[in-house]
Amino acid sequence: MKGQTEVSEAVVNRLPRYYRYLRELYRKDILRVSSGELADMMGVTASQIRHDFNCFGGFGQQGYGYNVKFLYHKISEILGVQDNFSAIIIGAGNLCRAIATGPIFTHRGVRLLAIFDNNPAKAGSTVAGVSVYPIEQLHEFCGKNRVDIAVFTVPKAAARESAERILGTGIRGVWNYTNMELDLSTHGIAVQNIHLGDTLMTLCYTIKERSNEA
Amino acid sequence: MKGQTEVSEAVVNRLPRYYRYLRELYRKDILRVSSGELADMMGVTASQIRHDFNCFGGFGQQGYGYNVKFLYHKISEILGVQDNFSAIIIGAGNLCRAIATGPIFTHRGVRLLAIFDNNPAKAGSTVAGVSVYPIEQLHEFCGKNRVDIAVFTVPKAAARESAERILGTGIRGVWNYTNMELDLSTHGIAVQNIHLGDTLMTLCYTIKERSNEA
DNA sequence: TAGATTGTTAATCGATTAACAATC
DNA sequence: TAGATTGTTAATCGATTAACAATC
Numbered sequence: 001m002k003g004q005t006e007v008s009e010a011v012v013n014r015l016p017r018y019y020r021y022l023r024e025l026y027r028k029d030i031l032r033v034s035s036g037e038l039a040d041m042m043g044v045t046a047s048q049i050r051h052d053f054n055c056f057g058g059f060g061q062q063g064y065g066y067n068v069k070f071l072y073h074k075i076s077e078i079l080g081v082q083d084n085f086s087a088i089i090i091g092a093g094n095l096c097r098a099i100a101t102g103p104i105f106t107h108r109g110v111r112l113l114a115i116f117d118n119n120p121a122k123a124g125s126t127v128a129g130v131s132v133y134p135i136e137q138l139h140e141f142c143g144k145n146r147v148d149i150a151v152f153t154v155p156k157a158a159a160r161e162s163a164e165r166i167l168g169t170g171i172r173g174v175w176n177y178t179n180m181e182l183d184l185s186t187h188g189i190a191v192q193n194i195h196l197g198d199t200l201m202t203l204c205y206t207i208k209e210r211s212n213e214a
Numbered sequence: 215m216k217g218q219t220e221v222s223e224a225v226v227n228r229l230p231r232y233y234r235y236l237r238e239l240y241r242k243d244i245l246r247v248s249s250g251e252l253a254d255m256m257g258v259t260a261s262q263i264r265h266d267f268n269c270f271g272g273f274g275q276q277g278y279g280y281n282v283k284f285l286y287h288k289i290s291e292i293l294g295v296q297d298n299f300s301a302i303i304i305g306a307g308n309l310c311r312a313i314a315t316g317p318i319f320t321h322r323g324v325r326l327l328a329i330f331d332n333n334p335a336k337a338g339s340t341v342a343g344v345s346v347y348p349i350e351q352l353h354e355f356c357g358k359n360r361v362d363i364a365v366f367t368v369p370k371a372a373a374r375e376s377a378e379r380i381l382g383t384g385i386r387g388v389w390n391y392t393n394m395e396l397d398l399s400t401h402g403i404a405v406q407n408i409h410l411g412d413t414l415m416t417l418c419y420t421i422k423e424r425s426n427e428a
Numbered sequence: 429t430a431g432a433t434t435g436t437t438a439a440t441c442g443a444t445t446a447a448c449a450a451t452c
Numbered sequence: 453t454a455g456a457t458t459g460t461t462a463a464t465c466g467a468t469t470a471a472c473a474a475t476c
Binding site (some may be wrong): 011013015016017019020043078079080081083086087093094095097098099101103104105107108110148149172173174175179183188190192194195196197198199200201202203204205206207208211 | 226227229230231233234247257292293294295297299307308309311312315316317318319322324363377386387388389393397402404406408409410411412413414415416417418419420421422424425
């Protein structure tokens with residue numbers, strides 16, 4: 001890894017996509033890939049790929065290209081897949097079930113430890129094999145287990161309250177699906193505000209545009 | 215609306231966020247907002263806001279600012295909220311339930327007409343009040359109803375097949391949650407490839423970075 | 429070695445910001 | 453009118469791409 005020259009957000013946002021393509025190549029037992037080949041697959045320029053990777057150091061070999069296994073593991077490392085991050089979900093609704101059931105966590109080395117809900121009736125049940133606890137037990141749980149990430153799948157109205165609940169628990173990141181934009185940087189907590197609807201709207205815009213052209 | 219000078223992708227991707235903030239102001243019965251006020255709320259520059267809006271024409275008034283109701287409706291119009299787009303979902307799983315149950319569609323003027331699944335056992339049931347049909351009936355359904363958008367919530371392995379099924383149905387856009395990146399531009403179909411896991415990874419990266427700094 | 433492809437710098441391109449004249 | 457704020461152009465900044473020397 002290179003010195004601590006800040007890596008631009010644009011590059012960081014592209015890393016997961018590299019990760020996905022490299023995992024696919026790795027699974028297909030492909031040993032090497034050149035920036036040109038990868039560029040063709042991904043629909044980007046070879047220049048950008050080399051430039052991006054070089055933010056983190058030289059992963060390739062002149063005249064040869066990149067060793068898929070090595071590169072895949074490097075990108076994994078950069079993205080923290082190796083770090084065994086642990087997560088909890090707050091809000092045991094439909095979105096919680098969808099996220100907990102799919103391979104999102106396991107594919108990225110994140111362990112889902114528990115689910116919390118403010119409805120006492122849900123406590124004691126399980127979602128995708130993970131226990132649901134009353135929200136009141138969150139602090140106690142975090143005291144006994146290191147929790148890095150909280151996923152907010154509560155309604156918008158409960159977003160603020162959920163944010164307050166995780167303060168002082170050691171949680172360092174929030175994956176926020178509530179549609180209420182949160183900024184917890186003053187508490188040293190990173191937030192990813194997810195707005196599923198936004199992409200639906202840009203899709204609608206694109207459809208509209210294409211019709212106008214025709 | 216201005217001439218047909220192409221609006222940049224960066225601007226288009228910001229529109230839904232403007233839409234959300236303006237809806238909030240509108241609901242709070244706030245009549246006017248200046249670019250400076252909106253900029254403070256959203257954490258962007260006033261210059262960017264004025265620049266963005268002016269891609270579509272002059273929505274403001276010098277010395278006054280922007281009329282919230284007017285601007286909100288203009289942005290809605292640009293994003294096609296008025297157009298009464300209709301959608302169907304392919305894949306009646308957990309993610310389908312989460313998306314269909316929430317207000318994502320209704321908040322954006324999109325009507326969810328039907329859900330399709332390849333499991334015949336699911337046919338006849340309903341999800342969030344919407345009927346589930348066998349996938350074989352997709353073409354027939356689209357013949358009888360104008361469908362603009364297909365949402366793919368099938369497993370990755372069924373993505374390609376789903377893409378083929380919508381060809382010739384009149385569907386113009388795909389909101390693709392399958393994790394298999396699709397490009398249907400040769401068929402004149404717009405695609406939004408959604409990768410929920412990607413944002414989880416950038417969150418992990420950010421957490422890691424912050425720890426390294428400290 | 430010769431051929432291929434990276435790493436890296438320089439050039440280009442586009443997006444963001446600053447500035448201010450226009451004008452409500 | 454005077455004050456405020458837009459619309460719009462010009463300046464800046466950063467990101468992408470091109471080019472090529474380094475080197476495997």
